[in-house]
Amino acid sequence: NxxxxxxxxxxxxxxxxxxxxxxxxxxxxxxxxxxxxxxxxxxxxxxxxxxxxxxxxxxxxxxxxxxxxxxxxxxxxxxxxxxxxxxxxxxxxxxxxxxxxxxxxxxxxxxxxxxxxxxxxxxxxxxxxxxxxxxxxxxxxxFDPVTFDVSAMMHPSTYLNKVLLGSSQGALQLWNIKTSKLLFTFPGWSAGVTVLQQSPAVDVVGIGTATGRVIIHNIRLDETLMSFTQDWGPVTSLAFRTDGPPIVASGSPQGHIAFWDLERRQLVTQQRHAHGTAVAAATFLHGEPLLLTNGADNAIKVWIFDQEGGGARLLRCRQGHSAPPSTICHHGNDGKNILSAGQDGTLQSFSTVHERFNKSLGHGWFNTNKKKKGLIYEELRLPAITNFSSATARQSDWDGIVASHRGRLATTTWNYQRCTMGAHHLQPPVPHRNAAATAVDITSCGNFAVIGSSCGRVDVYNLQSGLHRGCFGNNDKAHGGTVRGVATDALNQLTLTAGSDWLLKFWRFKTKKEEETLKLNAAPASMILHRESGMLALALDDFTLLVVDIETRRVVRKFAGHQGNINDMTFSPDGRWLITAAMDCTIQWCSPLLLLDFWIFDIFLLTFRDAVFKCHNRVCVASCLYVSMSPTGDFLTTAHVDSLGVYLWTNKSLCGPVGLRPLPADYQPAEEMLPGVTADELEQEVVSEEVDDAYKSASQLGAELVTLSLLPESRWKSLLHLDVIKRRNKPLAPPAAPAAAPFFLLTVPGLTPRFMSPAETGQETQVKDYGPSSVSIELTSLAAEGGGSSSLLLAFIHMIDSMLSSGRDFDLAHAYLALFLKVSKSQHPLLHLSSRLETGWAELRASFDQSLCLLSYAKSALL
The missing domain is CATH 2.130.10.10 (YVTN repeat-like/Quinoprotein amine dehydrogenase)
Known part of the structure; x- marks a missing residue:
């Protein structure tokens, strides 16, 4: 193979x-x-x-x-x-x-x-x-787990080399880990210890038990100061507030958090449903009114205590699905946002750019106008979303997402911009008993929603008002069985429906009349339409794929190769490729637009080499349940069995040529590891305290590049206009001599007091540190008229040549050279610099032209 x-x-x-x-x-x-x-x-x-x-x-x-x-x-x-x-x-x-x-x-x-x-x-x-x-x-x-099973550990504050161990039998032991001695044994409270936490007071610790008791105990005196009991089961976490109020927080397996006042010894407030699962840990930030919690519901939350009565509110949250996704789809045409509906009943949007742009649209709820009193929290939630459709055309005006729920006939609308569930519950005027919505689609204009149900109905609703606008078929039934898929074309002229009665039907959208019926080889499991190309893909129950041209209304391609039920499929943006995912753990990539010459080969030849691969997570092969191709074609998004995340796969064909050949009949798919979280989107990295993480730039990046001097512009631009500056700053009256020398001038110790010259201070001053006037004086003094010599002129020329050849202080070198040409009469030593100047400027000019060309192209692409 x-x-x-x-x-x-x-x-x-x-x-x-x-x-x-x-x-x-x-x-x-x-x-x-x-x-x-x-x-x-x-x-x-x-x-x-x-x-x-x-x-x-x-x-x-x-x-x-x-x-x-x-x-x-x-x-x-x-x-x-x-x-x-x-x-x-x-x-x-x-x-x-x-x-x-x-x-x-x-x-x-x-x-x-x-x-x-x-x-x-x-x-x-x-x-x-x-x-x-x-x-x-x-x-x-x-330790013998039968008599002392260690279930919690903590280090008591100020207790040197001491550790306190708690057991699931209820007893506690205080050990000295330096001398290996047992110092004291606490008999316990006839309940297993689940949590040990140091309090702000020395010698006082908080103990959480499996029976829900919160015990505040002084370990030095072996005295219980107070105790509380929560009714939500074992204590999963304890946290003491350190910014003032004497509050202790206790977590529970139900996701609730209780806050107890240690002075009044009573319950202050409670935060119900802080997490969807057990609170794994809760920690107060030292000196701040902030509580940090995390749980198995895939959430990290920060709570702030600024409410009346000592209550907390959610300040910040990073939360994903607490149950695997039930369906995924890209939202919008930029490919930056992925809508994901989870089995936990939530609808969320994940950004491929940065996690700060993630959104949570929350849970679906029953119609609050019709809900009965006395229902508990869980009974008010809608079941998980099984299918949804989104459109961005009118999402600024009204709801742009329609979703169907497991076992419910009524569908819900959602608003992406407000991140909430919409106001409408779309339901037929005469509901059918035991019927459920099975397929949804939103028209390209964003005005209508087409919904198919298990009883064979296909209804049309107006998204702005939520009113029913008719249904397809005679006797209000479009199919004799469950509707497996609905789709509308790009111009709202044609509606396509597929049912379990093995029929694909074409309807006129405006008149709701049937135009043509196509008999299939098996019952369709799902359906997807690529509106731009008019290609309709159907996944059948016999594990085959059909591609139908909605213009000619004929089957133009048929694919086979999967060995299990086809879970989901998606088109590439140009409609040339069709990606499918099945229960055989493979993801296949095939082309509906292959030349007919390929049709004479075996059906396996219609799938490209290496386009098929299996996904696994190092433990077992993870079946792909849902796929969605980005509208820009850069990423393939997948969701897998028993996985809470949404996985992105890079399309290599956008980065360079990819050689694709037909697959042989005995081809075995390659196994691909599920990708993990990468650090590409991170802003910075946390380092230890002793490591100096300040970045130090290199003195020179490359021989072909130039480096500026990083001096202010006044240092080198003013060199070319010194004559103008001197005329402007010429004083009106001659300066007067000071009455006495300043006291801060340095003197040389000795019998005869005298001032220290600048050369005697031991401080070397570089020419780069001089101001414009000082540089002008230095350059003037190089010539013979100023007391210099030809050797000094030649040394200055060599310095400029070295600066230009190394590429360092590029702006300063040109400024010095320009001033030198003004003040110096002899120019014959400068002839050998002309070629170097022309070469350097030619390279820079080419780089500038290339950058301007790319910038103009980018601007034109954005416009």
Whole structure:
């Protein structure tokens, strides 16, 4: 079998929409930058975000992708520690692995940096103290998981070389890691310890239990000061506020956060549904009214406490889908925004330019006018979006997105600019029982929405008013089975519908009358229309593809090759290529516009070599569920099984010629790794405090380039107009002699006081530092009339020649030379400089002309 090492058409670029998982975050404070950084795990790598100006900017990504998923992260002043399985990896500059700590026999689940040491605990009961710099084991403690299963660790403030261990049985132990001695054992509260957190007060710690209790305990006196109980299950995180109010926050598996007042010993407020899943970690920023949280719902959130009564509001959020995408599509003609509907019920927009342009359109909700009282939060949400269509023609005037939901006949409208669900729920006048919307499309003008349902109806609605504008077919039925696809042409003259009754029908859009019917070989699974070329692609249930010309209304191409159901397909912008994704884990690229001579070959020959590839994520092959080609043709976007991200693949054919040949019948697709997050969009990178990250420019970039002197223009431009400046600044009266010498003049010690000359100060002054007047005097004194000699003139000529040949101080050299020609009478030593000047200016003129040409071309392209 012939096998390609990689795809010649696509290369992985990056993934969008991944921010966090169930691993608790780690918070760092950079003293030099005076900024907070949060580290979150995303699969096999971790991201570092800057909480600058209450914002979340992605500043760094770990370059070394680890072999397994990260199970816990921790950070100190210099390094970031990430545990994968039994190995702990230390990352410097948040990027490269500089040390690996190997010695655990079970999976590591807890990490605690403590000075020059790192403490780790695994699921087998081993607690190891590592020397961070050397990587050696300093101390190893063994616990029996049956009697003391380590579930939490913390270092009590001001307790030198002490660590407090909590167990799932409920007991706590205080150890001295330097002497390897057990100092004290706390019997516990008959509940497993889930969280240990240091409070702002010395000797006082917060303890979270599996029964939902929050215990404030003094470990020096072994005295419980107070306790609270939350009704949402185990405590997943604890955080103490340090900017004034004595508040402790506790997280829950339901995503709620409770805030307790330690003075009044009562619940102050609660933040329900702060996360869609369990709150993995919550941390108050030191000295600020900000709470940072992350969860398994793929979200990082910053909450600010500026509400009356001590309540918090969401200040900043980086959030993706908490469940895999259910469908994706590009929005607009610039290819910069990707609409993605997730199985979590949200509709989001991801930007291919920068994550700051991402948008979340939120969840779909039932009609609030008809909702019943007493419904809980989850019952008010609409099911996940199964299909949607968008248009930008009239999105500034009214809603430009129509979406169908799982098991619902009514479709919803969404507004992209306001980032909210629209005002209309589109539903037929006489709803059919147990029917659901299965296919949607928006006309190119953006005025109408065409919606097909499982009962065979195809209805038309006005998007501005939400009113029903008719339906296709006799007896309000366009097909005898489920409508699998609807499409309208570019001029709103033709409507195409495909149903499970194996029929493709052509309708007149205005009159709603059927014009022609095409019988298919199998039931269509999906349908997509390329409006510009008039090519209609249908994916059939027998794993074949049909391409129909809507002008001639004939099948012009038929493709086969997939070994599973075709999940999705998309056209290239010019309509020459059709990309399909199927359950056989392959993505195929074929051409509907091949010459008919190719049709005589086997159907596998209609697919190009290396255009077929499999996607996998190092664990198992990841089936591609949805594909979308950018309107500009630069990226292919995919969504995969059990993956929360949206993946971008670069189209190599735009970068250079790509040799494509037909595939043999026994061709085996190449396997491609799913791309990860890249640092191309990052603004800067976080560095350790001891490293000087200031960039130092090179003195000279290249021999063919010139470097300016970086002096102000007054230093060298004024040299050419010194005579004018002197006439303008000529004083009206002669200067008067000072009555006494200034006190700040330097003197030479001795019996006879005398002033120190400038040459005796020991400070060398370069000509480059002189002002225009001083330079004029120096150049005048070079000639014999000014007390100089011919050797000085020749030395000056050599200096100018050296400056021109090296390309340094280009502007200053020309200014000195121009002034020299004014004040000097002898010009014969300058003859050999003429060729060098002409050569230098010719190279610069060519560079200027080329840059101006490119700039003019770019301007004309934009206009």
């Amino acid at each position: 012939q096998r390609s090492s990689s795809s010649s058409l696509f290369s992985g670029f990056r993934v969008l929409g991944l921010y966090s998982n169930h691993v608790p975050h780690a918070l760092r404070y950079h003293k030099k930058h005076r900024e907070f950084y949060v580290v979150t795990a995303v699969g096999k790598c971790f991201h570092t975000y800057n909480v600058r100006n209450n914002d979340l900017f992605l500043f760094s990504i770990s370059c070394n992708s680890l072999p397994d998923d990260i199970v816990c992260v921790a950070a100190d002043r210099m390094l970031v520690f990430a545990a994968t399985g039994k190995i702990i990896n230390a990352f410097a500059r948040n990027k490269e692995v500089v040390m690996r700590y190997q010695g655990h026999k079970q999976e590591v689940r807890l990490l605690l940096p403590l000075g020059d040491q790192l403490i780790s605990a695994d699921s087998g009961g081993d607690v190891i103290v590592w020397d961070i710099q050397e990587g050696d084991i300093y101390l190893q403690l063994q």
